[in-house]
Amino acid sequence: MRKYLYSDETLFRNHDLFEIGYVPEVFNYREAQLEDIAFALKPGLHGSRPLNITLRGLPGTGKTTAVRLIYSEIEETTRRLVPVYVNCQTERTKFAIFAKIYGKLHGHQPPPTGTPVRKLIYDIGRTLSERNTVLSVCLDDANYLLVNKTLNEILYTLLRLYEEFPNANAGVILPMSSMEVKLPQELDSCVLSVLQLKEVYFSPYTEEEISDILKYRARLGLFPGVLSDSLFDLIIEQTMRCGDLRVGLDLVKQSVMTAERAGRMAVEPEDVLSAYEVSKHVHLSASIRALTKDEKSLLYEIADMATDTGSFLTSGAVYEVASEKMRLSYTGFYEKIRKFDQMRLVELSYLNNGGRTREIALRYDPEKVKEVCE
Ligand SMILES: Nc1ncnc2c1ncn2[C@@H]1O[C@H](COP(=O)(O)OP(=O)(O)OP(=O)(O)O)[C@@H](O)[C@H]1O
Ligand SMILES: [Mg+2]
Incomplete structure (x- = not known):
């Protein structure tokens, strides 16, 4: 009988190369960024605190891949510095993140129930201190932790571990594809003062x-x-x-x-x-995914209007509807629209009437946009 699942007629030499999580062996055009990340981590190799960095750049510019490559080099070469990669889209609570760090340091997960976060943090701090190892934590897409100040709390705890546990040094890498997030506004000054964040930019x-x-x-x-x-x-x-x-x-x-x-x-x-x-x-x-909450709401409104009218939208009409639903100055509104244009979510064009009104055309199916925004 003909085989259905295991037919060997394939056009792929290696299918894995096209999977989402695949880490390429050849990673060109990001030499400068890799060097910047390595520079930030270097103190960790000698037992000191790594520099804290944020990686900024539009989606698909190689931020996650860069961290994965550097982290695997660390794993192959040293045990002094322990890299922990966290995907903040899936690990969104303080407990989940410290459990991940605990697991990496101790080689096994903490008991799933009944362990207070305090205990996890205590164990992590003590282990770092006793073994004299340094922690590098990558909170990928850290903007997901801005809700309820989770990021603020996690950074506060991680970066001040050394106060309670001698030599418990930790550094963070914060990759974010949202260009608008302004951490100085999102974090408390006591966190900012230990964070001293440097930025590494990933150009398109x-x-x-x-x-x-x-x-x-x-x-x-x-x-x-x-x-x-x-x-x-x-x-x-x-x-x-x-x-x-x-x-x-x-x-x-x-x-x-x-x-x-x-x-x-x-x-x-x-x-x-x-x-x-x-x-x-x-x-x-x-x-x-890279948009802030307000930007998402605005895009949702645009998609909603596009569903109703089916025809083109003018900037004025969109502003009128959107400003009823959310607090929005015209300048703020216009900045967001321009960003959507740059991200190629909408196409912005002048109307041929000599005025300043612009036409906003969604580049995607409105229903699909609404679905993803929700
Ligand atoms: N310089 C490169 N060489 C080869 N492949 C690359 C390069 N840069 C990115 N890629 C590939 O492009 C895809 C997206 O890269 P990556 O996930 O690192 O982007 P990102 O900046 O983290 O995006 P996002 O902000 O959406 O998370 C991956 O499949 C990766 O393998
Ligand atoms: Mg990424």
């Missing part, structure tokens, strides 16, 4: 860089002849519509899967175009 990749990275990945991951040069160019063209590398990676994967499912040996233009309808949502989700 240029078209050439995106093309080069994707070409390399496709060469390693696909069999020769599966993706022709001209279709590769089409993929780059589609990717640049939102400028997000992650969309490009997903486009390659989705197009090849579509060709595979149709029993073809090579990708065709329709495969790329239909894949784009799926892959562009990768960008939508990542971008919306």
Whole structure:
């Protein structure tokens, strides 16, 4: 009988290369950023406190990958510095985060129930102090912890461990794709004074860089002849519509899967175009994730209006509706709209009537935008 699940007809040489969590071995164009991160961590190798840094940059610019690469180098080379990677989209409470640190330090999880956070912190502090090891904690997408001042509390505890436990040194890495979050406003001054945060900026990749990275990945991951040069160019063209590398990676994967499912040996233009309808949502989700709460509400309102009217929206009309629902100055409103434009969530254009009114066109299906914003 024909095999369904384990058919070996595949166009992928290595499917893993297109999975979300894959850490690439070759990571070009981020040399300066890797060096900055390494510089910040270096004191930790000698038992001192690492510098605290925030990594800023739009979605898909390599922040998470950079940390993963540096952390795996640390794991391979030293036990003096213990790196703990935390994904704040899934670990959102003080307990969850300290349990993660505890687990990494002690090699086993704390008892799931009945352990107070205080006890975890006490054990962590004592272990660091006794073993003379240093902690580096990466709170990835730390903006998720701004609710209820969770981030403030965690940083306060971590960075002041040394006061109670001699030589218990810890440093943090805070990658954030939200460019608007202003930590000095979100954190208390007693935290800011120990934090002394330095910023490492991850600029957006240029078209050439995106093309080069994707070409390399496709060469390693696909069999020769599966993706022709001209279709590769089409993929780059589609990717640049939102400028997000992650969309490009997903486009390659989705197009090849579509060709595979149709029993073809090579990708065709329709495969790329239909894949784009799926892959562009990768960008939508990542971008919306990077918005602050207010920005999300505003985008929701725009999507809502776009559903109702179906036609174009003017900046004035949107401001009128939005300012009824949320507190918003016109300047604040306009800054947010411009940001949506830069993130390629909307397209902003002047109306040809000589005035200052702008047209706002959503680049995505309004229903989909509303769904993701919620
Ligand atoms: N320079 C690069 N070379 C090869 N692959 C890269 C490079 N930069 C990013 N990538 C790939 O792009 C994808 C997105 O990168 P990553 O997750 O590190 O971005 P990010 O800045 O953390 O994004 P977000 O803010 O959305 O979390 C990953 O699959 C990663 O493998
Ligand atoms: Mg990331």
